[in-house]
Amino acid sequence: MNQTNDQYYITKIVAGDSNAFAVLVDRYKDLVFTLALRMLKNREEAEEVAQDTFIKVFQSLVKFKGDSKFSTWIYRITYNGCLDRLKKYKQQYNVVPIDDFTERQIVDLDNALEALEEQEQRQEILECLHLLPYEDRFLLTLYYYEEQSLEEVSKIVGLTANNVKVKLFRSRKKLAAILKERLEPEIIEHYAREDR
Incomplete structure (x- = not known):
């Protein structure tokens, strides 16, 4: 999806x-819906927000100046x-304490995740992502x-970009806390089966 291509259609719509x-x-319906679903954790609500987003986009398209990418603008509206x-x-939403987590624990968690199959890992991360507060999920x-x-x-x-960087770091720590809590019993069980 390139910005020039988006601009071509925007110009036609405005005309x-x-x-x-x-x-x-x-082009953007799946992305908008996915972002809304991750924030709201409710399919019907996400569908309504997605529909409202496109109504607002259509009504406000004449105001789009192209200062940022169209995708950035539509994400902002969503x-x-x-x-x-x-x-x-x-x-x-669940509040996950992050004060007790260190960089080393996050590294340990990353190593533990390698023990899981890729598909299981992705599914587990997505499930844990849904347990985070909406802002963390969205970022x-x-x-x-x-x-x-x-x-x-x-x-x-x-x-600001620096503020986002800090929030992303904190969000990763929260996700790591949830993953650690959910994965440790699974990993212990995995090794217990291997010892038999």
Whole structure:
């Protein structure tokens, strides 16, 4: 998805070709839905936010100046929509203490993860990701899964790149705490089976 290609369709839509909007929706619908689902942890809510996002994008497309990538702009709209929805329902999320974790424990966790098969590891990480507070889930998703740069993530969430870097570090530590808690019993069981 390149910015020039997006701009071509944006220009057509602004000029009155509403059919061209279907191309942008098709291009970004999965990303928008995935981000909303990771933040809200509810399929129906995520679908509603995704739909609202595209309505807002269509209505505001004339305001898009191209200062940032179109994907960054649409992620920002999705993010704000999710925040509004969360504030509306005042949902509570798990709080994971991170003070007790050191860099060494994160390295140990990374080594422990290598003991799992790749598919199991990915599934376990995704399940644990859903246990994080919505902001942490969203940041980790954008940076690691959607491979957005620090600058792009900072534009989406409205923070400085340094602030995002600190939040990503803390989010990784929270994820590591959850993974450690869930994986240790599994690894112990794995080695116990091997000893028999």
